[in-house]
Amino acid sequence: MTRLTRALVFVGATLLSASAWVADAQAMQIQPVTGASGVEAWLVEDHSVPVVTIRFAFAGGAALDPVGKGGAASMVASLLDEGAGPYDSLAFHRRIDDLAGQLRFSAAQDEFDGSLRSLKQNLFDSADLLRLALAEPRFAPEDIERIRGETLAGLARQAKNPRSLSGRLWMHDAFEKHPYGSSVDGSEESVGAITRDDLAAFAGARFHRSGLLVGIVGDIDKTEAAALIDRVFGDLPKGADETEIAETKPLDDGALVVSRAAVPQSVVTFGQAGPKRDDPAWYAAYVLNEILGGGGFRGRLMKEIREKRGLAYGVSTQLVPYRHAGLIVGNVATENGRVAESIALVREEWRHMREEGPTAAELENAKTYLTGSFPLGLDSTQHIAGVLVQMQQDKLGIDYLDRRASLIGGVTLDEARSVAKKLFDPGALSFAVVGDPADVEPTRSPRPPKF
Amino acid sequence: MSTFTRNSLILAGLLLFAAVAVTPAAAQRFNAESFTLGNGLQVIVLPNHRVPAVTQMVWYKTGAADDPRGKSGIAHFLEHLMFKGTRANPGAAFSALIAQNGGRDNAFTTEDYTVFHETVAKDRLDLTMRLEADRMTGLVLDDAAVLPERDVILEERRMRIDNDPSALLREQLIAGLYLNASYHNPTIGWEHEMRGLGTADALAFYRDWYAPNNATLIVAGDVETAEVRVLAERHFGPLAARSVPPRLRLEEPPHYAAIRLEMKSPRAAQPSWRRFYLAPSYRAGATQHVYALQILAEILAGSADSRLHKALVLDKKLALSVGAGYSPSALGLAEFGVYATPKPGVAIADIEAAVEAELHRLLEHGVEAEEVAQAARRMQASAIYSQDSLSGPANIVGTALAIGRSLDEVAAWPDKLGAVTPAEVAAAARAVLVERNSATGILLPERTS
Numbered sequence: 001m002t003r004l005t006r007a008l009v010f011v012g013a014t015l016l017s018a019s020a021w022v023a024d025a026q027a028m029q030i031q032p033v034t035g036a037s038g039v040e041a042w043l044v045e046d047h048s049v050p051v052v053t054i055r056f057a058f059a060g061g062a063a064l065d066p067v068g069k070g071g072a073a074s075m076v077a078s079l080l081d082e083g084a085g086p087y088d089s090l091a092f093h094r095r096i097d098d099l100a101g102q103l104r105f106s107a108a109q110d111e112f113d114g115s116l117r118s119l120k121q122n123l124f125d126s127a128d129l130l131r132l133a134l135a136e137p138r139f140a141p142e143d144i145e146r147i148r149g150e151t152l153a154g155l156a157r158q159a160k161n162p163r164s165l166s167g168r169l170w171m172h173d174a175f176e177k178h179p180y181g182s183s184v185d186g187s188e189e190s191v192g193a194i195t196r197d198d199l200a201a202f203a204g205a206r207f208h209r210s211g212l213l214v215g216i217v218g219d220i221d222k223t224e225a226a227a228l229i230d231r232v233f234g235d236l237p238k239g240a241d242e243t244e245i246a247e248t249k250p251l252d253d254g255a256l257v258v259s260r261a262a263v264p265q266s267v268v269t270f271g272q273a274g275p276k277r278d279d280p281a282w283y284a285a286y287v288l289n290e291i292l293g294g295g296g297f298r299g300r301l302m303k304e305i306r307e308k309r310g311l312a313y314g315v316s317t318q319l320v321p322y323r324h325a326g327l328i329v330g331n332v333a334t335e336n337g338r339v340a341e342s343i344a345l346v347r348e349e350w351r352h353m354r355e356e357g358p359t360a361a362e363l364e365n366a367k368t369y370l371t372g373s374f375p376l377g378l379d380s381t382q383h384i385a386g387v388l389v390q391m392q393q394d395k396l397g398i399d400y401l402d403r404r405a406s407l408i409g410g411v412t413l414d415e416a417r418s419v420a421k422k423l424f425d426p427g428a429l430s431f432a433v434v435g436d437p438a439d440v441e442p443t444r445s446p447r448p449p450k451f
Numbered sequence: 452m453s454t455f456t457r458n459s460l461i462l463a464g465l466l467l468f469a470a471v472a473v474t475p476a477a478a479q480r481f482n483a484e485s486f487t488l489g490n491g492l493q494v495i496v497l498p499n500h501r502v503p504a505v506t507q508m509v510w511y512k513t514g515a516a517d518d519p520r521g522k523s524g525i526a527h528f529l530e531h532l533m534f535k536g537t538r539a540n541p542g543a544a545f546s547a548l549i550a551q552n553g554g555r556d557n558a559f560t561t562e563d564y565t566v567f568h569e570t571v572a573k574d575r576l577d578l579t580m581r582l583e584a585d586r587m588t589g590l591v592l593d594d595a596a597v598l599p600e601r602d603v604i605l606e607e608r609r610m611r612i613d614n615d616p617s618a619l620l621r622e623q624l625i626a627g628l629y630l631n632a633s634y635h636n637p638t639i640g641w642e643h644e645m646r647g648l649g650t651a652d653a654l655a656f657y658r659d660w661y662a663p664n665n666a667t668l669i670v671a672g673d674v675e676t677a678e679v680r681v682l683a684e685r686h687f688g689p690l691a692a693r694s695v696p697p698r699l700r701l702e703e704p705p706h707y708a709a710i711r712l713e714m715k716s717p718r719a720a721q722p723s724w725r726r727f728y729l730a731p732s733y734r735a736g737a738t739q740h741v742y743a744l745q746i747l748a749e750i751l752a753g754s755a756d757s758r759l760h761k762a763l764v765l766d767k768k769l770a771l772s773v774g775a776g777y778s779p780s781a782l783g784l785a786e787f788g789v790y791a792t793p794k795p796g797v798a799i800a801d802i803e804a805a806v807e808a809e810l811h812r813l814l815e816h817g818v819e820a821e822e823v824a825q826a827a828r829r830m831q832a833s834a835i836y837s838q839d840s841l842s843g844p845a846n847i848v849g850t851a852l853a854i855g856r857s858l859d860e861v862a863a864w865p866d867k868l869g870a871v872t873p874a875e876v877a878a879a880a881r882a883v884l885v886e887r888n889s890a891t892g893i894l895l896p897e898r899t900s
Contacts, residue, residue, distance in 0.1 A: 028502070048501050049838045090765065093755030098825070100832030117839075119832060146764070149794055153771050156720040162614055262717060265609035296555065297534065297546040307543065310602025313610050333610050365551050372553010376504045376570045380840040 028378070030388065030398050033216070035226045037234030041214035042388040042398065043225045046381065050120040052218035053381035054127070054228065055389050057111040059211030062184035063245050063324075064202075071151060071186020072198045073107035073206075076137075078147045079199060080105045080114075083138035084129070092129065101126035103133065107184050110245075110323040111393065112206055117382060120219045124231065131232045134207050139199050151191050158185070159451035162267040162434045166331065169259055170269035170432035172449035174250030180325060187450035208239020215388025217381040248325045249273050252428035256343070257446035259434045266339040266435025270346055271329030272428040277321040277394045284411045284419035285319060285328070290366040291358045292349060292424075293317025293330050298369065300353070304345050305332060311342045321394075328423070340439040347426055354424035357417030371405040480834070480862040481844040484676045488683060490692040491664025493852065496679045497671035497844045505672030506841045507579045508568040509587070510849045512667075513660035515640075516562040516633035516783065517698060522652055524640015527560040528604055529653045533567065534558075535596040537589035545582050552578060562634050563698075563782045564853035570841065573673045577682055584686035587666070590657055597650045605646070608639050616716035617723065620892050625786070627710040628727050628890040632783050633700045664692040667852045671845040700783030703729060710890035715897040722895050724802050725790040729888040730777060732785035734854055741779040742867045743879035744787060749826035750818055750876065751775040751789065751809075759791070762809050769797050769805050782854045787883055799893055810884055817877035831865045 031043045041054075062073040081096065081103050083089040096103055099122040105114045114134075118126040158164040168183055175181030185191075212233060216225050250273050275285045293299045295316045297307065305311045317330030334342040358366070378384050391400050433440060484496045515526045536542045549556045554571035556579075569579045612618045622637050629635040640648070668687065670679045706729070730744060731737045752759045752775035763770035774790040789810075793802045837843040851861045 046501055048499070049835070051836060051839050090755060090761075097754045097756065097829060100829055102836075117836065119835060146768075150771055153721055153792065153795075160718050160720040263614045265606065265614050267614075294550075296550060296557070297543055298550050306603055308599065310599035311606070313603055313607040333614075334606060335609060365547075368553055369550045372572060373550075373555055375502060376553075376555060376572070379499075379502050379504065379842075382839070 028384075028401070030401070031222060032398060033222055033225045033229065035230035035234060037209070037230045039209055039212065039214065039229045039233045041216050041225060041229050042392065043215075043220070043222060044217045044384050044388065045221060046217060047219050049381075050219050051117065051381055052120055052123050052216065052220045053115060053117045053385045054130075054214065054216045054232070055113070055115040055382070055385040056212060056214040056233075057113050057389050057393060058206050058208070059111055060206050061109050061111045062107045063109040063179035064206075065179070065182075065186070065190075066198065068190055069186075069194050069198050070182045070190035071184070072194050072202050073112060074184050074186065075144075075147060075151060075191070075194055076199050076202050077105040077107045077112065078151065079139055079143060080133040080137050082143040082147065083140055085132035085136040087132070088138065089140065089143050096126065096129050099126045099129070101129065103130060105133075109180055109184060113389075115382065115385065123220070123228070127228055127232050131235075134203075134232070135235060137203055139196050141196065144196055144199070148191060148194070151185065152188060155185055155188055155191065155451045158183075162261055162263050162265070163331070163333070165259060165261070166267040166269045166432050166434040168449045169257065169434065169446055170271065170329070170430070173255065173257055173432060173447055174271070174430065175248060175325070176251070176447055178248045178325075179245060180248065180322060181449075183449065189450060208237045209233060210239040212236075213389050213392040215385040215392070217385040217388065245324045250325065250327060251430065252425070254427045254430055254443070256431040256433065256440070256443045258437060258440060258442045259432070259446055259448065260436060261434050263435050264335060265333050266336050266433050266437040266440075267331065267333045268339065268343060268431055268433050269329060269331045270343075270429060270431045271317075271327055272425055272430065274319050274326040274328035274423065275321070276323075276326040279326065281419045281423070283407050284415050285423055287363065287366045287370065287408060287411050288353065288358065288416060288420055288423065289317055289319050289328060290370055291362045292353050294366065294369070298366075300349050301330070301332075301346065304349060305342055309341070309345075311338055311345070315342070315346075336436045337438050339433065339435065339437045343431060343433075343440065347429065350424050350429050351426045353420050354426065357420040358413070360413055363411070363413055363416055367408050367411065370408050374404065480864070481838065481848065483844075483848055483858050483861075485858060486676070486680060488663065488688050490688065490690055492683070492687050492690075493667045494679060494683050495667060495669045495848055495852070495858070496674065496676045497669065497848065498674065498676075499671055499841055499844070500673050502841075503573045503673045504570060504841065505573050505576050505670055505674055506568060506570045506845055507576065507583065508566055508669040508671075508845050508849055509583050510667040510669065510853045511565045511661055512563075512665050512698065512853055514561050514563045514565055515636065515638035516700060517656075517660065518636065518640070519656075521644060522648060523636040524604065524638075524645045525648055525652050525656050526565055527639055528601070528645070528648050529656050530558050530560045530565050530567075531600050531604060532592055532597060532653050533586055533590060535590070535592060535600065537585050537591055539585050539589060540582060541591070545586065548578065548582060554579065560638060562638055564850070566849065568842075568845075576670065576674065576679075580682045580686040583668075584690060587661055587663065587687070588690055590654075590661075592650050592654055594650055597653060601645070601648060604639065605642065608642060608645065611639065612637070613642075616714065616718045617894055619716075620712065620714045620894050621725075623712055623714070624710070624725070624727060624890050624892040627712060628729060628786060629784075630703060630706065631701050632703050634781075634783060659696055662693040662695055663687055663690045665695045667849060669845045669849050671841050698782060700735060703784060706887050709886050709888075711893075712890070713893045713895065715895045717897045719894050719896040721792060721795070722799050722893070723790070723792045724799055724806070724891070724893055725788060726806075726889050726891040727786040727788050728883050728885065730779075730785045730787040730883045732779045732781035732783065732854075733856055733860075734781065735783050736785075737882055740875075740879035740882055743871050743875040744777050744779065744883060745830065746823055746826045746868065746871045747876050747880055748775040748777040748787065749830060750822050751813075753826060753829065758809050758813065759789070759806065763791060763802070763805050767805060769794060769802055773806075780850050780854055799895070803891075810880075813877075813880055814884060818873050820873050823871060823873050823876055827868045827871065830868050834865045
């Protein structure tokens with residue numbers, strides 16, 4: 001009883017501090033910046049370390065890969081720093097290394113992301129390399145073949161790695177024909193079919209100012225930031241912001257599929273349809289996900305599967321909001337002989353959450369954790385810049401950080417229970433198991449993904 | 452029960468010492484400030500006012516290399532069990548309280564140190580310090596808590612090692628490289644020994660090593676040293692210093708034969724080649740080479756223009772990827788690693804010959820001044836980037852102190868790298884890249900059908 005009382009006292013105190021926190025996050029101050037070119041960015045100034053990070057996203061990613069050319073967007077990402085403008089691959093790398101700049105590109109299903117972290121003193125020289133990479137990538141045949149080789153080797157590794165295999169098996173099974181059913185990395189066949197024209201076509205079609213979202217953080221002021229975005233993005237074509245991806249939902253047959261692999265521990269991915277980011281039930285679902293599948297030692301699944309029974313090192317779930325589909329997915333890994341128990345417990349907790357919803361104490365604890373822990377992650381220029389881009393992608397408004405705590409704090413017990421009834425559907429919850437599980441009966445054969 | 456008793460006795464007795472504190476010594480890098488409590492707990496404050504948050508870390512100067520013979524994995528197992536409660540905060544109260552206060556917590560174990568860390572809003576530092584101080588001496592364990600957690604670490608081993616042929620080979624290779632030295636056994640433990648670990652083993656290790664005089668407290672974030680001093684004295688000050696065993700790091704006998712392991716696995720996607728050489732660390736072996744060896748790893752494989760990447764990946768087109776790795780942050784010896792993954796169709800022997808050709812070229816002709824300067828510049832930039840987070844500086848400082856280095860040495864790192872000469876790199880390479888001191892591991896896919 002003492003523990004319970006103390007816990008309640010702490011919750012009260014923390015809610016107060018969560019609002020104090022928001023005031024502090026506000027002090028971080030996000031400023032809108034517009035360059036002479038019309039390109040816009042969100043900026044957070046922080047002059048404590050002589051470092052600047054710029055992160056950005058172009059709308060449209062791997063889901064737009066042409067049919068039979070899966071992996072094209074991802075290969076573009078790997079090739080942008082392999083030579084551009086006057087620099088061949090080696091010269092480009094030498095230049096960025098001399099400037100100690102950190103340039104990264106990656107393709108996701110719905111967008112193409114990039115980032116540059118630079119020492120303040122080298123910022124504009126590094127930014128010129130970023131501009132060249134986007135506007136004048138070389139895609140030299142020799143570099144294409146080298147990156148293709150690396151990509152194929154990566155696919156071969158994924159095909160043997162139980163964790164990647166389980167995730168891909170689940171996604172492919174859930175979305176078979178939709179682009180989300182294919183990996184952003186493509187398959188051996190599709191990567192083999194990608195030509196230089198495909199890569200150039202992707203860059204030409206996607207790298208334009210319409211739909212471009214930018215976040216800048218660090219030792220830079222508003223005037224310099226405006227000059228920076230003009231320098232990097234100002235000469236890109238205007239373009240048009242079109243999307244051609246169909247809305248979709250994961251298969252809801254509640255299947256359990258198994259892919260046999262000679263490993264001592266079975267890896268399980270599980271999930272079902274969830275809310276998209278603009279769903280009115282998002283915040284309730286976000287809190288429910290924390291209560292069921294929060295990491296650390298917080299979630300019900302962790303308590304039942306790890307703490308009480310020692311069945312896994314970790315088990316967690318997350319909401320995955322694609323632009324055209326929403327998911328709640330999780331994973332767990334348990335030795336072959338006991339994995340059936342873990343699967344049964346996931347099912348049981350899914351049913352329990354649907355039928356009973358959370359308790360009042362669980363709801364309060366989860367809200368406190370989610371509001372309190374979020375700002376703690378805003379400690380590096382890269383994290384903050386990532387949040388700035390994400391907020392723009394999700395159309396949350398520049399004042400979102402001020403409102404976030406009340407959006408989460410406003411989820412009531414009634415609302416959480418009613419969303420739990422709609423969200424958690426044990427009949428639709430499906431499992432993809434990779435390993436040599438005992439006492440696990442597949443409901444049908446998997447539709448194995450191509451690697 | 453004796454744990455409880457000791458805890459309350461200490462509270463009365465140690466207040467006398469707690470007020471004694473050493474004058475803060477400021478170190479240039481990270482603006483670190485340091486003081487020591489009367490019970491020997493060293494406290495480091497790393498101010499960072501970017502966000503109103505603090506990261507607290509307690510570094511215990513013990514790790515898997517201190518596992519008693521036959522008890523491999525006990526240091527790591529105890530790290531897990533430190534979340535199982537004390538009399539004051541029973542059960543899972545520790546993590547629950549941190550989460551209920553909007554914070555995050557976790558822990559990790561290496562060969563030489565064991566670390567517990569929390570990140571919280573700055574006004575919660577009092578809570579996290581109270582909780583960490585409480586479990587420094589107040590841990591309560593019984594079989595009901597310990598046995599399910601033993602299953603958890605076995606699952607962790609399956610996840611990290613047994614399910615991954617490359618990790619399995621690495622484990623065997625390290626055991627081969629360290630014939631006698633304390634790093635012979637894996638940090639997580641050998642499975643057959645892990646299965647036998649129990650409550651008494653964990654408590655014995657805890658009583659041996661967990662004491663304020665064998666720990667460093669690091670607080671990074673939006674705080675002032677004066678504040679930290681008050682809280683540290685309040686919560687950690689009352690804990691008694693205890694005698695702690697010496698950290699034995701056994702030495703290697705001379706190696707007369709290179710180790711060579713080949714493993715075939717149906718779970719391996721492609722062949723790979725790697726080699727470790729026994730190398731000095733900051734604290735053991737030929738320590739005069741440690742900065743030159745960091746530059747050497749960078750020259751070999753730190754960039755697209757590096758020697759191995761240029762020769763094997765770009766020019767000869769034999770490899771998909773190459774790497775080199777060296778971390779001198781160890782109390783005993785360290786290892787210098789070189790890695791290569793051949794392109795499909797390229798024989799492992801050809802990859803090995805190509806790597807060796809590059810190493811021989813370097814041993815014979817040394818390195819260029821410009822290569823050394825470029826490598827140093829890139830690594831010095833990483834020192835600036837390391838300030839771009841709360842945990843970066845805390846990890847760097849914590850690692851150094853945990854192996855008995857000083858804040859001054861941490862501060863001097865960029866200058867030490869800048870002062871390395873080509874002759875020193877060549878001398879370091881000749882001292883370390885010695886075949887008989889190496890262990891080479893070859894992983895080959897095995898067709899099952």
